[in-house]
Amino acid sequence: MKRSFLLYFLIGVPAFVLAQQSAGLSSQPAPFFDVKKIAATSVKNQAMTGTCWCFSTTSLLESDQIRKNNSTIDLSEMFTVRNIYIEKAKNYILRQGKAQFGEGGLGHDEIRAVATYGAMPLQDYTGLVNGATSYDHQKMFRSLKRYLDSVLNKQPITSGWLNGYTKILDEYMGHAPDHFTYAGKEYTPLSFSKDVLHFNADDYVSLTSFTHEPYYKPFILQVPDNFANGSFYNLPLNEFIDVVKSALEKGYSVSWDADVSNKGFRQDIGLALNLDGKATYSKDALTPDMQEAPYNANIRQELYEDLTTQDDHLMHLMGIEKSKGGKTFFIVKNSWGKVGPYEGYINVSEPYFAINTISIVLPKAALPKELLEKLKL
Numbered sequence: 001m002k003r004s005f006l007l008y009f010l011i012g013v014p015a016f017v018l019a020q021q022s023a024g025l026s027s028q029p030a031p032f033f034d035v036k037k038i039a040a041t042s043v044k045n046q047a048m049t050g051t052c053w054c055f056s057t058t059s060l061l062e063s064d065q066i067r068k069n070n071s072t073i074d075l076s077e078m079f080t081v082r083n084i085y086i087e088k089a090k091n092y093i094l095r096q097g098k099a100q101f102g103e104g105g106l107g108h109d110e111i112r113a114v115a116t117y118g119a120m121p122l123q124d125y126t127g128l129v130n131g132a133t134s135y136d137h138q139k140m141f142r143s144l145k146r147y148l149d150s151v152l153n154k155q156p157i158t159s160g161w162l163n164g165y166t167k168i169l170d171e172y173m174g175h176a177p178d179h180f181t182y183a184g185k186e187y188t189p190l191s192f193s194k195d196v197l198h199f200n201a202d203d204y205v206s207l208t209s210f211t212h213e214p215y216y217k218p219f220i221l222q223v224p225d226n227f228a229n230g231s232f233y234n235l236p237l238n239e240f241i242d243v244v245k246s247a248l249e250k251g252y253s254v255s256w257d258a259d260v261s262n263k264g265f266r267q268d269i270g271l272a273l274n275l276d277g278k279a280t281y282s283k284d285a286l287t288p289d290m291q292e293a294p295y296n297a298n299i300r301q302e303l304y305e306d307l308t309t310q311d312d313h314l315m316h317l318m319g320i321e322k323s324k325g326g327k328t329f330f331i332v333k334n335s336w337g338k339v340g341p342y343e344g345y346i347n348v349s350e351p352y353f354a355i356n357t358i359s360i361v362l363p364k365a366a367l368p369k370e371l372l373e374k375l376k377l
Contacts, residue, residue: 031288032329032347037319038253039066041074043344045337048136050103053225054080055335056314057110057255057361061119063318064363065197067251073196076120078127078135079176079189082169083117084109088227089148089165097152103141104225107255107314107361108206112228115201118189124180127173140172205367205377208232208359209240211301216374221359223311232359233375237297241354245320245328247366254317255361256332256353259309264352270342272332274351289325292351300355311358321347 041062046055054077065073084105092101127135147168151161179186182196193199213219218231235243244254264275266286274292275281303309319331330348338344364377 032321032323034331035320035322036249036251037321037331038063038248038251039072040253040316040318040333041066041072043333043338044077044335045134046077046335047134047337048138049081051077051081051105051135051137052314052335053105053107053257054084054110056316056333057107059316059318059333059335060107060253060255060361061110061114061197061199063253063316068198074122076122076125076127078173079117079120079125080110080113081127082173082176083113085144085169086162086166087113087116089144089162091227092148093151093157093161097149100224100227101145101148102225102227103137104311105227106206106221106223106225106230106257106311106359108204108230109228110255111201111204111361112230114193114197114199118191118193119197119199120177120180120187120189120192121182124182125174125176129172129174137172140168143168143172203364204361205364205375206230206232206359206361207235207240207243209235209237209297209300209357210304211297212305223358225311235371237300237354239371240357241350243367243371244317244330244353244360244362246368247362248317248320248330250366252363252366255314256317256330257311257314257358257360258353259311259356259358260313261310262308262356264356265346267346270345270347272346272348272352272356274349274355288323288329288347288349289327292349293355295351295354303355309356309358315346317348317360 040059044055046052058075058077058080062073062075065071088101092099144165147165151157179188182192187196208221213234215234215236218233220226220229221232247254262277263281264273266272269283269286271286271288273286273290274295276293300309315335316333317330318333321329321331323329328350330350330353332346332348334344334346336344364372367377
């Protein structure tokens with residue numbers, strides 16, 4: 001993700017807004033009409049970290065828990081972040097430092113982490129130490145990177161390097177418990193994910209839409225934060241959009257990876273609109289029913305290949321709505337805290353979604369039967 005852009009928002013600019021949200025309503029008149037709004041846990045704050053990938057997909061799993069079991073559990077994002085840092089370190093060492101090592105990731109990293117390490121409630125592992133009340137991983141990240149590079153400086157490397165690495169994680173995030181109690185019963189992270197969350201990694205699928213790879217086939221998505229070389233099934237753009245809308249209408253939410261570093265993503269008015277990059281807009285001209293710039297698969301591909309569209313930020317799509325003029329918008333939960341007039345949500349237009357989306361993760365059950373057959377899932 002574009003680190004400088006993300007930090008700009010994290011350290012002092014209000015997050016984006018939404019006309020209505022599941023946790024409550026704004027006192028302002030609503031310019032949208034809900035079509036489907038999916039239950040979600042409260043808005044969280046990733047603060048000074050590049051861990052949006054975890055917050056967005058953890059929120060997806062939490063909404064799935066509400067949908068499947070009618071129970072609300074706030075899961076620990078930092079337990080997953082810690083475990084993915086371990087996976088990143090192993091990858092970095094084996095690739096002799098010729099690999100992406102950063103704070104960013106993609107939605108599939110959450111799925112992989114829960115499958116491999118399990119999960120736990122937030123109350124059992126916050127990842128905050130020494131009285132801290134918000135996250136700041138800047139020093140930790142630099143320490144982790146410096147340590148790994150020092151390990152690689154002397155080869156063959158020491159067999160116990162991972163122990164020194166996890167000590168740094170313990171220092172900045174705290175030691176993660178091996179066992180904990182939930183609802184009067186003791187669990188390990190893996191038994192909790194199996195017996196309480198009923199989690200199965202095969203229940204989720206990663207999708208994208210680009211023209212440089214065959215449709216209905218998986219390919220390794222070429223973005224920096226895909227450090228794990230994960231594969232994404234490729235769909236034609238219109239079908240990709242329809243899958244998302246259909247999933248939301250059926251009550252399945254979506255983890256969304258997108259570019260947010262353009263003039264159309266406006267926190268101050270609570271809208272993400274597909275604007276003409278060469279035009280100048282006054283604030284008053286930006287309304288839900290304004291005419292947006294055209295979009296198609298070729299425009300989308302060009303912006304991806306010239307590096308205009310990058311994997312900036314992941315959020316949680318948890319509803320669909322219509323503007324007063326009948327345009328489709330997605331209800332999106334962000335992870336920058338309960339800020340802005342609608343406390344951390346944003347309305348994303350269909351054209352904005354079409355142009356700026358990098359990838360999504362969603363429950364496989366949300367896909368139509370015909371598409372499952374095409375993808376051989």
